[in-house]
Amino acid sequence: SDYTVGWVCALTCEYVAAQEFLDEEHDPPESLQPNDSNDYTLGRIGRHNVVIAVLPDGEYGTATAASVATSMLNSFPNVRIGLMVGIGGGAPSPTNDVRLGDIVVSAPREANGVTYGGVFEYDFGKTIQDQAFQETRFLNQPPTTLRAAVRGLQAQYARKGHQLGQAVNNVISKNLMLQDEYSRPNSSTDVLFRSDFTHGSRECAESCAKDPSNTVTRRLRTVYHDKPAIHYGIIASANQLMKDAITRDRLAKERNVLCFEMEAAGLMNDFPCLVIRGICDYSDSHKNKQWQGYAAMAAAAYAKDLLNRIVPSRIENEQRMSELFSTGKTLFCPGIPGAGKTIVASVVINHLMEKLREDLASGLAYIYCDFRRRNEQTVEHFASSLLKQLAEKQSTLPDAVRQLYERHKTSRTEPSLRELVESLRSVTQLFDHVFVVVDALDECQESNHCLPRFLSELFDLQKQLGVNLFATARPLGHINSSFEKAISIEIRAHSEDVRKYVSGRLGELPMIVQRNSKLQEAIMDNISRVVDGMFLLAKLHFESLIGKMTGKAIRKALESLPTGSSAYDSAYEEAMNRIEDQNRDKRDMAKKTLLWITCAKERLTKRELQEALAVEIGETKLDQDNLPNMEDVASVCAGLVTIDEESNVVRLVHYTTQDFFDRTRDKWFEGAESYIAEVCLTYLLFERFHGEMRDAFNSNSVQHIRSMAAKMGGEQDLFREEVDPLYLWTIWKHRHLPFHHYAAGNWAIHVINASMQTHHQVIALLESRRPLQMSVTHARQIPGSPSNMTGLYLAAHLGLDQTVGALLQRGHNPNMASDRTALWWAAFNGYGEIVKLLIDKGANPDHRDLLGRTALGVACEHGHTSVVKALLPVARVDLESLVSTTFTMPLFIAIRGGKVRLIEALLKRGDI
Template sequence: MSDPRNYTVGWICAVSTEYVAARAFLDEVHEEPDYVSEHDNNDYTLGRIRKHNVIIAVLPDGEYGTDSAESVARDMLHSFPNIRIGLMVGIGGGAPSRYHDIRLGDIVVSSPRDGKGGVFEYDFGKTIQDLSFQHTRFLNQPPTVLRTAVSGLKAQYKESGHQIEEAINSILEKKPRLRQEYKRPDPSSDRLYQAGFTHPPNNEASCTAICGDDPSKLIIRRERTEMEDNPAIHYGLIASGNQLMKDALTRDTLAKEKDVLCFEMEAAGLMNRFPCLVIRGICDYSDSHKNKGWQGYAAMAAAGYAKDLLCRIAPNRVEAGRKISDILSSVQKDVQDARNAVKDLGFEQRREKIDCWLSPADPSTNYNKALQQRQEGTGLWFLQSNAFAKWKTQRNSFLWLYGIPGCGKTILSSTIVEDLKRTLPRQPLLYFYFDFNDTGKQILESMVRSLISQLYCKGEDTWKQLDSLFSSCEAGRRQPSCESFCKVFLYMIGYSKEVWIVLDALDECRTRRGPPTKGLLSWMRDLLSSEGRNVHLLVTSRPEQDIESELGKWPYDNDIVPIEGDSVTDDIRAYVHTRVRNSEGLKRWQSRPNVQQEIETKLMEKANDMFRWAACQLDALENCLEYRTLQTALSSLPKTLDETYDRILRGIPDEHKPYAIRILQFLTFSERPLRIKEAVDAIAVDTEGDQHFNPDYRMPVPREISYYCSSLVVAISTKEHSYDKDGKHAELRLAHFSVREYLTSTRLGEDMAQNFQGTTARASIAIVCLAYLLHFDRDIPPEEIRESFPLAQYSARYWMTHAAVAEVFIAQIGHGTIGHGTMHPIRVEIGQLQRCITRRLEVC
């Protein structure tokens, strides 16, 4: 098997014709990779061209366009972390003009113009409707090493000509099965029709039979001489869209106005995520007269040029930035060394491979966080109830605990899990927390993967079905469907005599509806439907309409428990009582028991079953240093969570507000939780000054970052850094689901609302990431980036995700139309930042 880390050149094809041509030009074909990343469904051919190790991938059969290409590139980069340069090689439609004698079989290479990339994305729909060209954005230039090689190859061809035709013929001699489809067609089939003459609609017959050779309908061109390259190589602009260009009038307009040489459908999905050179063999003229007869030869010609290009690049130039790419890649590190102490090494090695393949979300972080917030003695009303006792013992039992936002559902879930661990220490206990803070904990498949991983450790009888699925997926080199995982989980449950499952926050799952293999609610019903299993399922959620409606159909009417009333009031009272007496900020009233009692009484009068409300008020009261201020605060307590959050935001000092807003923007709109050391660097970025990032401006005590927006955020120690004393490795998260709901709602105050509109917030995040990466425009050793610049990986991986959502906003910034009056006036030249990130990604 081949090691994915040894491959530095990524080559993407759109259709099987291109894939065959690319494979044919390999000097050597390698074995399949040892492993691929989770959710990577690409088909790969690995091989060698000269001294370069190359990965070739093709889009799924029948799929075209920018989205499919982007998906293939993303998966390739995850599975092959050391890719430095990319090639998009295949066929395209030519745009011949008086300045560019482009013919079938010729090659067009994307070439930058005026400092802009050689590929741009256009809106085909607008072109048809408005009869005018509407481009949406120019895309990143390919890496410098590729552009330099293009210049060298251009000079080589000009001096000595190329041998592409000879190379193709040599391959066809060795592979006679390819001759019929991939040889050069008869030159007489290369017809360029007048732009106004179209192929009859809905007629699949060939142009030879239907359109004919009438000279009045054709553009007559001279024959090429022996001194001219054939195929000819053209360098210039390639237009990329999501629909096939087959309008000759529009083609000619774009060729004249923008000097477009070629049209295709995939490159726009790659250039900002997979900086690459686009090489297209011309198989038709972007008109209604499509010519499939030239596709094979055109694909061969493009692949032949790509091989010549790679032969001009020294491998050491490509490999120069290898360790930096490891830092900036999105591939997770191998964690096999973490379990070396396990006695049964054979099982543990197998377990590691399956765990890496599963990539399960870790629910222990949510469990530990909730336990830390729990006060001793709370939750006993439920643990000692008949409903809980019945649930623990009755066959195929179910319980739904529901309550309003902030009533303590997650803390109660962790209390239940802790009790089950204590009372049923040798029994299979599985649990999962859906989490608005973490996109990896929001869908059914993530939950099933986590439950499978937990159950896999419980006993040998549960191994077999998962091992079988793992083996059927080529020992983890590809990923199965969610349906396959659901079936395996049911099989594993069947081998367990009895299983207890706790699922928290169903309302934070994004895939609640659908059949059992796609929707959480149907999956739950399916889980409990078989008499052959003995499952005890307990879930918590808000009383959302779809959850209440679905569970109302189940035969478990007596197994629904509201989290409200006297029981919750007693828990909140215990929580408030303990904090008033033990909290560092409230200990100042220990000598005045009457004041302590006054605090408890006032809070309990207005808590209304909301732990979250009480916790926020206690946080605020810790800032009252004398009794007059305390009395004022107690007499004006907010009535709701919304009013509470509004006061917290308004109470942030002006000098802290920009930092608080930036922190909250990142936590509200980021794709994953933010580590504290990343957040510290994020607020140290200066998007206005000349020096975008200065390490001297970092906070000396990282954990104090939560002070900027106390009560709205919380620091969580992760499993692998549970002994992290300074907090740099902990994660910073929004304190509660209701915080995100408030910040993104129409209820947010007008003075803050603009900062949390999706486009505004994501634009700010993208600018911070780009400004941070601009700091690396000098020769910083890779080891220093790894150790000293923790936000680098996040910025490199996600800046484009945020920028894509906020594209219009950022474009306005770039033109100077946004800045005055916003929270962060951006005076950094966007083009400069984008060129910088391109240079950094060239070596990753």
């Protein structure tokens, strides 16, 4: 269980080279898994324990390599990363000067419009008449840890050169038995023959190489050239030995292949590894075994340098390959707040997107749970999102999705969870492999059992169809128990990672820091010491140093960095104190920005927040010259605000920031609800709703009506929807009035929270016809609201009881309506006090909407007992007149809904 690096060899010379580069050789394993016939050598290179296996004598190819790797993983289950190290045939070309003894390292590259993970299987595919052979198998790229180490080693060699040749010499000098077979041959034996010249019956040295016209002249390598040279790119793999120079050159040109070999393609999908090949021949018909020993040694020397670049903790964080890449596995990554869970999830998503881009048989869907969107992120929402993402990967709309749409198109209803899950299951079956990533499960809403229901559906999908699941969350008991059988890796910021992060930002600090290496070390040491696995805390601590101008001030700040459970609160307090210390303009802008982000009822985009910040309460229009630059806005917020460029949303850096402000809101944002309410009302009352907007709106309406009339034909209902002025207005406002979406949808809730229902701006809005109409054409307001809606109608619908009272006092007619009245909506929403107010002012309780429903009927339908009791003494329930409309009878509605208390209340009235 101590062995985390798996090393596979194909030939004896490769096996010898691998063993010779061990720093320490261990005793052979005492026991192996049944049916494991591999031969193993165990040992240590640097700080890593390595298990080395070799293919059986006389067996070659991808299938044998895969079998050896599988047996290794069964007997050594803690192997995290793999290496395939040995010899290969070079593919020299005008762009790649590959020579004998050089080293080729597999690396992801694009060739001919296709991105390869580093290994290209050139003999697996399909042949179609009159078309070129098409390779169809996608192979994984090496693990991130190995690719990162390759890049680091590449940079090291570029700066300082390498000592691989000397390392080989040192090994041979310690074991003279290897000298003849493994030393570097004379350069005169490195001969590249013309591609059209094939080997004859005699030895190459006797026949082929004597005539210079058969060979390719190449420039001499200078003393400054590395020997061996190292090349990074695509390695071609197949179940056949490449001995054809013509095919070699074609693949080198078409696919930018550097090297050919026979094992790697069998490993990459089940034993993702880095392939390292020493070049021993040129993949042509000319035999040359002189370079095999040295090429094997050179490749092993490179592998040792590579392992010495990798920190052991990096390998420990690579999951067991035998588990992670198996179908139907779950990887659960818990982490404390601020540890970097969302960053890790994003890295995983980006990695999978890149890996699966050309793999049409594999699907990816992901969800970011967000505490600010708990109300909208329901189980149905999650299922819809997963279904949409997977359906989009298909070349045509899947039948299951098309049928779901057709089923609900006419009635314009929402699919049920069961329907969504069934469709999701059908679409998932279209793929060979599906990955689902869910970040921040702990931020999923707790009401309606959303989280357990969602996990139940995911686990069922996984059990039935082998979906792979990756999830992150805080380490909460009820979530941990759901993943007790999953592979689990804790996410936390390691000290070395924090040091690298801080080191990368030192250039942002004053020159006194940049010129003082001891002060730089003190900053990196102190921050990495106190963060206790929380990357976010490292960011906040670093931000607190940016304004310090002397070494003394910085050292004093470092001495007082908070730690422990209260560290976030202390860091946020410090950030707010820095904001308070800014000049007045910056301070006010920062506090307004944080107020909006913290207290708004939904997330704001850059343009929405920009307009909100520009509104001047009491003004009649928006001054474009008052719009702030949003990058400047973020810069004055002491690192507490970030702009998500992908979603275009301005948000707090972390949910712990929101939690801090929720608990301390009154301290920092006094009167927040009143301020937001007044901004929304001011915006909705702007003159632009009367003048410039109306002109553009009317012009657009005419053009739209003309174009739609030519298209819609006999579908009159759809035509009316398309040319409805309110519909057109919705389109227009999203383009020209960014903040309207928020202001129209949320002004009422802020008015209620601020206890300002009778504020003069509220009355002004509800008594102004056009601003009123435009303020309610919003998805969350009143579906199908009439164009002649009154202010009293809207106030009743929104539950503004004091506003209703004020409007009635000002003489508003409670019975003005073409369909539903103010009383109908108050009853529908269960606002008993408003119902009483309206009845007292003469509202008609027996008014029916266009569907024949009365206020009493809808109150029964929705179980509003208090409203029913208020309406019963005044509402008329005439059984004789309702014979043809039984389904609108209050008693029938109450019975159908099983509402016992309502049934009792209705039956107490003698005429029912």
